[in-house]
Amino acid sequence: MPKIQAVGTALPRYKVSREESKAFALNLYGEVYKGDPDRLLAIYDHTAIDSRYFCVPAEWFASSKSFEVKIISTLKKG
Incomplete structure (x- = not known):
């Protein structure tokens, strides 16, 4: 058994x-x-989440990207 x-x-x-x-x-x-x-x-105050973590810098989200670019970039950065 595993x-x-x-x-x-x-x-x-x-x-x-x-x-x-x-x-x-x-x-x-x-x-x-x-x-x-x-x-x-x-929304941010009601969730009571003190900090969030991302695999890319916040600035990355500010520019438009295709869905494909978002997925590939996220997978590469893990």
């Missing part, structure tokens, strides 16, 4: 705080929530 021999964890390289996430989201989606930015920012 057994789990070991378990490991790892975090992606780029750590982003909640405040950094809020600023980035406001910059990226602010036009959509122009009349009520607190509606967008409240």
Whole structure:
């Protein structure tokens, strides 16, 4: 019968705080929530997630990329 021999964890390289996430989201989606930015920012406060991790820098998300490029890039960076 198969057994789990070991378990490991790892975090992606780029750590982003909640405040950094809020600023980035406001910059990226602010036009959509122009009349009520607190509606967008409240999402980050209600989740109570202090930091998030990404395999690419936050700036990478700011430019448009095809789905294919996003998937390939993510797989390469792990």
